[in-house]
Amino acid sequence: MSRLYLGCIADDFTGATDLANNLVRAGMRVVQTIGVPNTPLDQSVDAVVVALKSRTIAAEDAVAESLDALHWLQSQEAEQIYFKYCSTFDSTPAGNIGPVTEALMDALGSDFTIATPAFPDNGRTVFKGHLFVGEVLLHESGMQNHPLTPMTDPNLVRVLQAQCRRRVGLIDHRCVAAGEDAIRARIDALRAEGVGIAIVDAVSNADLLRLGPAIRDLRLLTAGSGVAIALPANHGLVPSPQASALPAPGGSKAVLAGSCSQATRAQVADFIAQGHPAHALPVETLVSQPERHGEIVANALAWAEQALAQGPVLVYSTADPDAVKSVQGRVGVTQAGSAVEAALADIALGLARLGVRQMVVAGGETSGACVNALGIRQMQIGPQIDPGVPWCHAQSSVGPLHLTLKSGNFGSVDFFRKAFDQLQPSVSAV
Ligand code: ADP
Numbered sequence: 443m444s445r446l447y448l449g450c451i452a453d454d455f456t457g458a459t460d461l462a463n464n465l466v467r468a469g470m471r472v473v474q475t476i477g478v479p480n481t482p483l484d485q486s487v488d489a490v491v492v493a494l495k496s497r498t499i500a501a502e503d504a505v506a507e508s509l510d511a512l513h514w515l516q517s518q519e520a521e522q523i524y525f526k527y528c529s530t531f532d533s534t535p536a537g538n539i540g541p542v543t544e545a546l547m548d549a550l551g552s553d554f555t556i557a558t559p560a561f562p563d564n565g566r567t568v569f570k571g572h573l574f575v576g577e578v579l580l581h582e583s584g585m586q587n588h589p590l591t592p593m594t595d596p597n598l599v600r601v602l603q604a605q606c607r608r609r610v611g612l613i614d615h616r617c618v619a620a621g622e623d624a625i626r627a628r629i630d631a632l633r634a635e636g637v638g639i640a641i642v643d644a645v646s647n648a649d650l651l652r653l654g655p656a657i658r659d660l661r662l663l664t665a666g667s668g669v670a671i672a673l674p675a676n677h678g679l680v681p682s683p684q685a686s687a688l689p690a691p692g693g694s695k696a697v698l699a700g701s702c703s704q705a706t707r708a709q710v711a712d713f714i715a716q717g718h719p720a721h722a723l724p725v726e727t728l729v730s731q732p733e734r735h736g737e738i739v740a741n742a743l744a745w746a747e748q749a750l751a752q753g754p755v756l757v758y759s760t761a762d763p764d765a766v767k768s769v770q771g772r773v774g775v776t777q778a779g780s781a782v783e784a785a786l787a788d789i790a791l792g793l794a795r796l797g798v799r800q801m802v803v804a805g806g807e808t809s810g811a812c813v814n815a816l817g818i819r820q821m822q823i824g825p826q827i828d829p830g831v832p833w834c835h836a837q838s839s840v841g842p843l844h845l846t847l848k849s850g851n852f853g854s855v856d857f858f859r860k861a862f863d864q865l866q867p868s869v870s871a872v
Contacts, residue, residue, distance in 0.1 A: 447677050448489035449520025451511040451546075453504070453527050453538065456806055456830075456849045457667065458493035461526045462823040463832045464670040465489050466686050469679035472823045474834070478510045479819055483518055484837070487822070488679065490518065497528065498590045501537035505545040512549055522661065523550065524673075529559045529566040529666035530580060531573060531598060532591040533605065540605025543639060543664050547608075552661040554633050556613070556653075557602055560644035561668030567645040571599045571612045598641045608638030615643040618652055625656035639664075647671060688824040688835040691844050691865045693799025695754035696746065697858045700786045700808030702759075702766050703850030705857075709804065710760045713858045719749035720756040728759075729769050729781045739785055743792040750796060754862055757789055760804070783808055787815035794840040801845040802861050809847035816840070827861045828853045 448470070452458035455476075462472045470488035478492055492511040496504035508525070515523060525546055533539040539557070547555060560568045565576040575583035579596040586594050595601050603610040611632045617624050632640050644650050647668075654672025657663060663673075674680070699710050714720045721742055728738050742757050749755045759782045761769075770778045790801065790812040803809045817839030824833040824844075831853055833846050846861055854860065 444486050444488070446483075446487065446490065446518055446520045448522050448524055448673060449512075449515030449518065450489060450491040450524040450526055451508050451515070452491055452493050453497040453542075454495055455493045455810060457526055457528060458491045459823070459832070459847065460830050461524075461667040461670055462489075462491045463826055463830060464667045465491075465674065466823045466832065467681060467826060468671050469674040469681045469685050471685050473820050474823055475820045476813060476818065478507070478514050484820060485822065488674070488677070490515065490520070491526070496538060496542070497532055499538070501541040504538035505541050508542045509545055509549055512546055522663065524670070525662065525664040526667060527559065527664070529561040529564060529668065530575060530583070530585050530593060531559045531601065532585075532588065532593070533601070534591055535604045537605055539664070540602055543662075544606055544608060546662050547638065550661045554629060554638060554640075555660055555662045555664055556640050556642050556657055557598070557610075557664045558642040558644055558669060559598075559666035560642070560650065561666045562644065562646050562650070563668070566666060566668065568598065568641065568643050569615055569645055570643065571614070571641050572596045573598055602639065602641065606639060609636055611635070611637035611640045613640045613642045615645065615649070618643050618649045621652050622656045625653060629656070644668070651675075686823070686825040686832070688822060688833060688844065689842065691800055693843070694750045694797050695800040695862050696750070696793045696798045697754065697756040697758075697802040697804065698786050698790055698793075698808065698812060699756065699758035699760045699804040700782055700811075701805030701848075701850035702761055702763070705851045705853060705855075706760055706804045706848075707762065708855045709853060709857050710756065710758050712855045713756050716859060718754055718756055719752055720758065721745045721749070723757065723759045723782070723785060725759050725761060725765075725769055725782060728785055729773050729778050732781060735781070735785060735788075739788045739792065742785075742789050743796065746789075746793060747796055750798070754858070756858070757786070757793075759786065779807065783811035787811040791815045791840070794838055794843060799841070799843045800862060800865060801843060802848065802858055803845065804848045804850065806849050813847070816843075821845070825864065827864055828857060831857075833861070833865055
């Protein structure tokens with residue numbers, strides 16, 4: 443087993459993939475796990491990202507889950523721990539960024555860590571401790587209206603201090619611009635003043651790359667996914683095709699679309715317009731007559747069994763907003779969502795049994811349901827298809843398969859076709 447340089451704890455699933463993708467692009471081989479595994483890592487990698495769903499649960503539960511993840515990462519001998527949260531610092535005065543950070547510091551015996559959600563490639567920059575989203579401050583970005591974590595103060599020192607017992611300080615832009623030695627000196631000065639956590643300014647990738655070597659020795663880092671671009675270099679790793687190499691692909695190809703977002707609707711329409719076989723789920727029936735679930739799944743699979751011979755197939759519930767509203771009006775949003783997710787998840791498993799080994803899933807919740815149905819617990823992260831969306835390789839209950847999990851609004855209009863095209867030449871056997 444080679445060294446596990448980085449053990450990451452992500453507070454949500456797509457955030458975990460985003461972080462894993464950045465690490466791979468910067469040269470690390472990475473596995474993402476779904477929740478805290480109860481078995482050791484099944485392959486040798488440079489970093490592992492444990493995906494939790496702890497962003498908006500009660501702070502004490504988030505702490506408990508994060509500590510579970512930490513203990514597993516320690517059992518795998520992870521050398522540095524990275525707590526990943528959203529690049530808009532999604533939290534409330536009750537947490538969970540502060541309480542989880544402090545619990546991890548306590549458990550690691552760490553007296554100092556950094557906190558920066560800066561991700562300049564995604565328009566998230568921090569200047570004088572203030573978080574900007576694109577051109578505007580956090581509290582004018584729409585995040586002030588978030589239903590669960592409204593962000594009404596862009597001053598991250600103040601925001602984090604309200605969640606922490608330890609003192610929170612700042613490593614400002616002038617210091618970061620001066621480079622590694624200045625940052626190290628500032629960390630020493632903050633430590634001497636009794637500051638335990640410092641927000642770090644960063645307005646460009648160059649800032650993050652200057653920060654990287656200065657935080658090499660911290661046991662714990664806390665950040666969005668941006669800081670990840672600077673960490674592989676601390677171990678002599680550089681971007682390389684080997685970091686994203688996956689086993690050679692095989693088997694049949696299928697797309698499952700359960701997202702109704704604008705981008706996915708355009709992708710579904712484009713794929714159909716290209717002449718690929720497509721099967722629309724009878725969502726009205728599925729939702730209003732739950733007893734017909736099995737029949738609807740069986741029909742979709744019988745159709746797919748014939749169609750798979752012609753190349754990639756699409757099974758979708760994707761619909762326009764009026765159709766979605768009408769279905770939701772009948773049984774409620776949650777029940778409609780779960781009925782469709784359950785059908786797509788059973789179809790995903792059925793498709794794998796029919797020999798599908800390259801699977802594209804569109805939709806965040808839909809992806810979660812399909813991954814569970816397929817019994818997937820760990821995914822190796824491969825090459826990026828579009829920003830934030832990599833191919834992955836996983837052991838499912840049916841056998842090994844390549845899959846990509848696309849958050850609804852991600853990806854270009856030709857994403858489905860592009861994904862399959864890209865997998866063929868770019869992935870070499872390892
Ligand atoms: P996104 O990433 O775009 O948010 P998700 O998969 O997370 O996609 O969420 C889409 C939700 O909508 C899921 O719960 C899914 O089951 C549900 N859904 C999908 N198609 C329909 C439909 N035609 N009518 C009602 N709900 C639907």
